[in-house]
Amino acid sequence: MNKFERAELDHVLEKAFAFHGKPCGGTVIGVRMAMLGLKMIGISDPKGAQRKDIMAVAENDRCSVDALQHVTGCRVAARALKLKDYGKVAATFVNLKSGKAVRIVCPEETRQTVEQYKPAEGEKKERTIEGYKRIPLNELFYAQEVTVEFDEDDMPGHAKARVKCDNCGEWVSDHRELEVDGKLLCHHCNQGGYYQVVSDRIAVPG
Numbered sequence: 001m002n003k004f005e006r007a008e009l010d011h012v013l014e015k016a017f018a019f020h021g022k023p024c025g026g027t028v029i030g031v032r033m034a035m036l037g038l039k040m041i042g043i044s045d046p047k048g049a050q051r052k053d054i055m056a057v058a059e060n061d062r063c064s065v066d067a068l069q070h071v072t073g074c075r076v077a078a079r080a081l082k083l084k085d086y087g088k089v090a091a092t093f094v095n096l097k098s099g100k101a102v103r104i105v106c107p108e109e110t111r112q113t114v115e116q117y118k119p120a121e122g123e124k125k126e127r128t129i130e131g132y133k134r135i136p137l138n139e140l141f142y143a144q145e146v147t148v149e150f151d152e153d154d155m156p157g158h159a160k161a162r163v164k165c166d167n168c169g170e171w172v173s174d175h176r177e178l179e180v181d182g183k184l185l186c187h188h189c190n191q192g193g194y195y196q197v198v199s200d201r202i203a204v205p206g
């Protein structure tokens with residue numbers, strides 16, 4: 001990395017750390033992963049002219065997701081950032097215009113490789129952050145060219161469909177319902193979910 005690239009990285013990192021709430025190695029990995037990913041799919045202006053041309057898929061829900069969001073401008077709420085929590089330090093970057101998609105992975109061996117790039121002196125966390133800044137991209141990551149087919153119901157834009165669950169009466173967007181024995185059921189009513197109702201229609205402060 002030349003001094004201009006290093007200055008650019010430091011500049012982006014300063015803002016990414018602020019967004020994340022603290023400096024950490026995971027954010028450095030995420031920022032470098034996102035900058036590389038965008039470059040490899042031909043995106044140079046992710047928050048300007050090309051902002052609608054990108055989608056990203058993160059494979060964990062940790063520090064690097066904040067970094068991906070900060071660098072790519074892709075947000076979950078805009079449906080441009082998807083979370084597939086595979087528990088991997090990896091993400092895929094898709095250029096919706098050209099169709100080019102690259103998956104970037106930070107492999108386990110990097111934990112060893114990075115050691116030689118850490119400064120000898122200093123506090124542990126600072127050494128880690130500096131090590132992940134210095135390690136060359138081709139030692140930090142490997143990349144795969146991939147294809148990604150997003151479902152029409154997962155794309156940015158307004159919900160195209162809304163139906164009422166025949167069991168609980170709550171409304172479901174984007175075909176997230178399931179048809180069972182002629183009934184339209186929400187995910188929870190069909191196969192349970194992350195919550196169990198203890199008491200229904202409890203008092204809501206007015």
Ligand SMILES: [Zn+2]
Pocket residue numbers: 020022023024025026027063
């Ligand atoms: Zn962190």
Ligand SMILES: [Zn+2]
Pocket residue numbers: 165166167168169170185186187188189190
């Ligand atoms: Zn329901």
